[in-house]
Amino acid sequence: MNKKLxxxxxxxxxxVSSYAIxxxxxxxxxxxxxxxAVLLNKYEGMQKVKETMEKxxxxxxxxxxxxxxxxxxxxxxxxxxxxxxxxxxxQLTEELITRKITELQQYQQAINQKAQEEESKLNAEVSQxxxxxxxxxxxxxxFDVILGATQVGNLAFAKExxxxxxxxxxxxxx
Numbered sequence: 488m489n490k491k492l493x494x495x496x497x498x499x500x501x502x503v504s505s506y507a508i509x510x511x512x513x514x515x516x517x518x519x520x521x522x523x524a525v526l527l528n529k530y531e532g533m534q535k536v537k538e539t540m541e542k543x544x545x546x547x548x549x550x551x552x553x554x555x556x557x558x559x560x561x562x563x564x565x566x567x568x569x570x571x572x573x574x575x576x577x578q579l580t581e582e583l584i585t586r587k588i589t590e591l592q593q594y595q596q597a598i599n600q601k602a603q604e605e606e607s608k609l610n611a612e613v614s615q616x617x618x619x620x621x622x623x624x625x626x627x628x629x630f631d632v633i634l635g636a637t638q639v640g641n642l643a644f645a646k647e648x649x650x651x652x653x654x655x656x657x658x659x660x661x
Contacts, residue, residue, distance in 0.1 A: 516631035519651040520642055521621065523635045526652055530659050532616060536609040543605065547598045554591050558584065620658050624651065 527533050565580050572580070625633050633651065636642035 517629055518632045518634070519625075519630050519649045520634040520636045520645050521655055522650065522652045524638050526617065526656055526659075527613075529656055530613070530617070532613050532659065536606075536613055539609065540602070540606050544602060547602065551591070551595055551598065554594070558587055558591060561587070617655075617659065621655055624655050624658055628654075 561580075561584055565577070565584065569577060621633055624630070628651075630651075634642055634645070636645070
């Protein structure tokens with residue numbers, strides 16, 4: 488289903504791009520395109536987002552590893568002390584360990600959700616800045632249309648001189 492949706496979106500994007508180019512030719516519109524993959528890979532702001540998220544993920548993984556290690560120690564201690572403690576103490580310790588396992592799983596889910604939310608927020612901020620710079624560039628340079636080329640092929644063909652990716656990247660890096 489996902490491949491089908493990607494194919495449909497690509498076809499629609501090609502049609503829209505073709506129409507925009509056709510319209511630009513018939514109305515003498517100034518058209519350009521930007522390679523969004525190149526823009527995102529080279530933009531320092533996006534690199535900072537990736538670095539920030541990677542650092543946070545490492546911290547969260549370390550916390551989870553510590554909690555998991557402590558839980559493993561408690562399990563091992565229970566196994567070692569199994570013959571030395573009463574049935575009641577064993578049962579209480581097992582219940583405590585079960586509760587801690589549940590809490591650890593909930594904590595892990597919360598961290599995963601938080602990571603997704605933070606990454607989405609940071610990506611949205613980068614996208615807003617990119618869109619703002621593209622709009623400013625288009626207005627300053629007199630472009631009527633700037634298309635976004637992606638790796639899924641929404642721009643079937645365009646002359647290389649219409650590629651303004653590097654110009655926009657320079658503005659983003661300022």
